[in-house]
Amino acid sequence: MTSDRLHAQLAFAIEIDKLKRVIRRNTLMDGSRRENDAEHSWYLGMLAMIMGEHAPPGTDLQKVITMLLVHDIVEIDAGDTFIYDRVAVEQQAQAERAAADRIFNLLPEDQAVRLRALWDEFEARATPESRFAKALDRLAPILANHLTEGGTWALYKVTARQVLSNVEIIAEGSPTLGEYATGIVQASVARGHLAP
Amino acid sequence: MTSDRLHAQLAFAIEIDKLKRVIRRNTLMDGSRRENDAEHSWYLGMLAMIMGEHAPPGTDLQKVITMLLVHDIVEIDAGDTFIYDRVAVEQQAQAERAAADRIFNLLPEDQAVRLRALWDEFEARATPESRFAKALDRLAPILANHLTEGGTWALYKVTARQVLSNVEIIAEGSPTLGEYATGIVQASVARGHLAP
Numbered sequence: 267m268t269s270d271r272l273h274a275q276l277a278f279a280i281e282i283d284k285l286k287r288v289i290r291r292n293t294l295m296d297g298s299r300r301e302n303d304a305e306h307s308w309y310l311g312m313l314a315m316i317m318g319e320h321a322p323p324g325t326d327l328q329k330v331i332t333m334l335l336v337h338d339i340v341e342i343d344a345g346d347t348f349i350y351d352r353v354a355v356e357q358q359a360q361a362e363r364a365a366a367d368r369i370f371n372l373l374p375e376d377q378a379v380r381l382r383a384l385w386d387e388f389e390a391r392a393t394p395e396s397r398f399a400k401a402l403d404r405l406a407p408i409l410a411n412h413l414t415e416g417g418t419w420a421l422y423k424v425t426a427r428q429v430l431s432n433v434e435i436i437a438e439g440s441p442t443l444g445e446y447a448t449g450i451v452q453a454s455v456a457r458g459h460l461a462p
Numbered sequence: 463m464t465s466d467r468l469h470a471q472l473a474f475a476i477e478i479d480k481l482k483r484v485i486r487r488n489t490l491m492d493g494s495r496r497e498n499d500a501e502h503s504w505y506l507g508m509l510a511m512i513m514g515e516h517a518p519p520g521t522d523l524q525k526v527i528t529m530l531l532v533h534d535i536v537e538i539d540a541g542d543t544f545i546y547d548r549v550a551v552e553q554q555a556q557a558e559r560a561a562a563d564r565i566f567n568l569l570p571e572d573q574a575v576r577l578r579a580l581w582d583e584f585e586a587r588a589t590p591e592s593r594f595a596k597a598l599d600r601l602a603p604i605l606a607n608h609l610t611e612g613g614t615w616a617l618y619k620v621t622a623r624q625v626l627s628n629v630e631i632i633a634e635g636s637p638t639l640g641e642y643a644t645g646i647v648q649a650s651v652a653r654g655h656l657a658p
Contacts, residue, residue, distance in 0.1 A: 268642055275512050276642075280609065282508060283491040286501045295479040305482045308504035311531050312478060316471050316573060328524040335507050335527075377512060413476065446464055446472075 271374045278372040284342045291348050291422070292407040297414040303338040303346065306406065310334040313402045320442040321398040329384075329395045330402075336381055337388045337399065340365035349404075349432065350424050362389075391438075401439025404432045405447055412450045416459030425461045426451055467570045474568040480538045487544045487618070488603040493610040499534040499542065502602070506530040509598045516638040517594040525580075525591045526598075532577055533584045533595065536561035545600075545628065546620050558585075587634075597635025600628045601643055608646045612655030621657045622647055 268276075288303040311331045318327040338346075343365035347358040366385055370378045387396045408429065411417035419429070429451050437444025454460035464472075484499040507527045514523040534542075539561035543554040562581055566574045584592045604625065607613035615625070625647050633640025650656035 268645070272516070272638065272642065276605075278512060279509060279605070280491060283505065283606075286490050286497070286505075287492075287494070294482050295476060296483075298483070301482065302501060304501035304504045305498060308500045308507070308531060309479065309482075311504070311507060311527075313475060315528060315531065315577075316474060316569060320468070328527075331507075331524075331527060331531075332511060335504060335511065373512060381511075409472075409475070410479075442468065446468065449464070 274372060274374045275377070278369070281369060281372055282339055282342065285339060288338070288341045288346055290346045290407075292410050292418050293414060295410050295413045297417065301410075303341050307335050307338055309406060310337075310399070310402050313406065314399065317402065317440075317443065320440045322394050322440075325394045325398055330399045333384045333388045333395060333399045334402065336384050337403065339369055339381075340385065342369060348422065350422060350428050391435075394439075397439035399439070401436040401443055404436050405443055408432070408436075408447050408450055411459075412454060415457075416454060419454070419460050423461070426455050427462075429454075429460065470568060470570045471573070474565070477565060477568055478535055478538065481535060484534070484537045484542055486542045486603075488606050488614050489610060491606050491609045493613065497606075499537050503531050503534055505602060506533075506595070506598050509602065510595065513598065513636070513639065516636045518590050518636075521590045521594055526595045529580045529584050529591060529595045530598065532580050533599065535565055535577075536581065538565060544618065546618060546624050587631075590635075593635035595635070597632040597639055600632050601639055604628070604632075604643050604646055607655075608650060611653075612650060615650070615656050619657070622651050623658075625650075625656065 285307070286302050286304040290301045290303060290306060293300050311334050314327060314330045314334055321327065340362040344358060344361035347354045349355065366382055370382045373381065387393055388399055391397055391400050411419050418424070433444055433447045433451060436447045451460065455462050481503070482498050482500040486497045486499060486502055489496050507530050510523055510526045510530055517523065536558040540554060540557035543550045545551065562578055566578045569577065583589060584595055587593055587596050603614070607615050614620070629640055629643045629647060632643045647656065651658050
């Protein structure tokens with residue numbers, strides 16, 4: 267006999283498989299194709315696992331990992347937004363809240379509340395965990411662009427000034443990773459892979 | 463200044479991006495394409511997060527999640543093996559150990575030891591955490607095949623007897639999920655989506 271709780275959990279499990287079909291702007295690190303949200307979320311979970319020592323002391327890394335696995339699920343309904351498209355980013359917030367209302371509520375209520383709280387915390391970026399999680403979310407595409415001679419920066423005419431606004435977000439979550447990302451931006455400008 | 467530790471962590475981070483290009487036999491739940499190991503690993507991490515109450519009491523779910531994020535990284539070198547291909551499964555074990563030696567050792571030693579231990583624990587399936595992790599790893603493709611009218615079962619001429627050997631592995635990690643998977647197998651045979 268499948269309980270009501272298991273039925274609800276399975277409905278959510280089937281729904282979130284769709285995250286594998288939400289395509290982001292940036293590519294894999296070999297440039298072979300654009301990345302999807304599900305593999306991106308796995309990647310960030312791994313980054314949190316191995317980069318944890320660069321978070322402020324006391325940061326709950328297990329919470330960071332679960333937050334990162336959950337953070338893009340709303341994009342099943344709301345789609346991916348390019349972080350350098352400012353108008354879209356503002357319109358996006360409302361669509362993502364509606365998506366969170368729908369998707370997390372497929373779960374039994376206690377679990378819906380828990381996952382929604384993780385997502386809200388990630389978005390608010392007011393705790394060490396959410397700041398570190400957001401830092402990794404911003405670091406990954408910078409790393410991918412660095413490894414693909416500029417990658418999506420050239421394609422979407424992104425400037426160093428715009429990337430540095432994201433580097434500030436990285437530095438707020440991890441000064442060490444912020445310093446490293448600053449170095450990437452400087453090197454990318456020097457090599458002509460990023461407009462000054 | 464980028465420390466030696468951060469350099470090693472970045473080398474590992476760049477290496478594991480390749481997991482996004484390791485393709486599994488089973489498809490997404492809409493049947494649109496075959497799945498890769500990275501998005502599969504994300505999916506299992508999410509399953510662990512929402513199905514945890516079906517693990518034996520006292521199971522460390524955070525450990526299950528990290529174990530699942532790590533479990534397929536060896537396939538960057540060793541490739542994916544179809545679980546119903548018995549000869550390949552045996553040859554695979556040696557290739558995976560060599561891959562673990564190479565890839566985890568890109569990390570600083572303490573982290574390499576920790577991730578290798580997680581992978582060894584997963585493979586040995588001797589703890590509640592590894593048995594539950596393996597149960598989810600076996601459940602996900604059964605769920606996907608169920609939702610695609612048999613999916614890879616028909617394609618690779620897999621029989622109910624073979625699937626039931628995996629259902630036993632699920633039941634060892636979670637009796638509730640084992641019972642649910644048994645129901646899927648019975649329904650799939652009844653509908654003609656799986657050979658008896």
